[in-house]
Amino acid sequence: MIVYGWRQAQTAKEDISECTCHNCGKPFTLSIYVFHRYAHIFWIPLFPIGKTVKSHCSSCGLPLEKKEMPQELRHAFGNMNNRNRIPVWMFSGLILIAGGIICSMVNRLIADHKNKELIENPFAGDVYEVKQGPGIYTTYKVERVADDTVFLLVNQYTSDMQSGFSELKAMEYNDTAQAVFKPQLLEMFNNQEILTVERE
Numbered sequence: 001m002i003v004y005g006w007r008q009a010q011t012a013k014e015d016i017s018e019c020t021c022h023n024c025g026k027p028f029t030l031s032i033y034v035f036h037r038y039a040h041i042f043w044i045p046l047f048p049i050g051k052t053v054k055s056h057c058s059s060c061g062l063p064l065e066k067k068e069m070p071q072e073l074r075h076a077f078g079n080m081n082n083r084n085r086i087p088v089w090m091f092s093g094l095i096l097i098a099g100g101i102i103c104s105m106v107n108r109l110i111a112d113h114k115n116k117e118l119i120e121n122p123f124a125g126d127v128y129e130v131k132q133g134p135g136i137y138t139t140y141k142v143e144r145v146a147d148d149t150v151f152l153l154v155n156q157y158t159s160d161m162q163s164g165f166s167e168l169k170a171m172e173y174n175d176t177a178q179a180v181f182k183p184q185l186l187e188m189f190n191n192q193e194i195l196t197v198e199r200e
């Protein structure tokens with residue numbers, strides 16, 4: 001179950017000394033409060049979705065919405081608004097998601113680099129995870145390497161899902177190996193026909 005929705009937090013409060021309360025006429029009694037609403041997922045703030053502004057008089061207790069505020073109080077709020085920014089923590093979820101995306105991209109680059117190294121230096125026993133076509137996955141096993149020629153044993157079975165690789169590896173391979181030149185192997189990797197290399 002995914003818990004999501006929105007919450008509200010007070011993000012600013014300032015005492016307004018330049019205005020008197022237009023209800024009770026007392027000075028130094030007004031404060032302005034700013035509340036931000038933010039979307040959350042599992043209580044982790046994702047991004048702000050709006051704000052509300054209220055003033056309160058500590059003497060007569062009169063609360064005012066922004067639209068009810070007299071001109072001078074609105075002006076005070078304008079000054080206050082220029083000083084206050086949306087707090088960064090309200091973007092925590094987005095920052096986490098962006099961090100996760102960057103991490104997975106870096107991991108992908110590292111894995112690609114490692115796979116390429118293994119493809120360029122094939123070794124008997126290497127297992128290649130192969131995409132033969134749309135929805136056709138299988139594995140090839142390196143039987144032996146002789147100079148520039150790599151002898152591949154092709155799995156007798158295929159899977160229609162990429163998740164089938166672990167099962168495929170335990171299946172029977174053809175007895176007769178197919179000879180492939182090393183540059184061809186690299187081409188198959190670059191064309192994303194060979195997806196990953198496993199070496200024990």
Ligand SMILES: [Zn+2]
Pocket residue numbers: 021022023024025026029057058059060061062
């Ligand atoms: Zn008042």
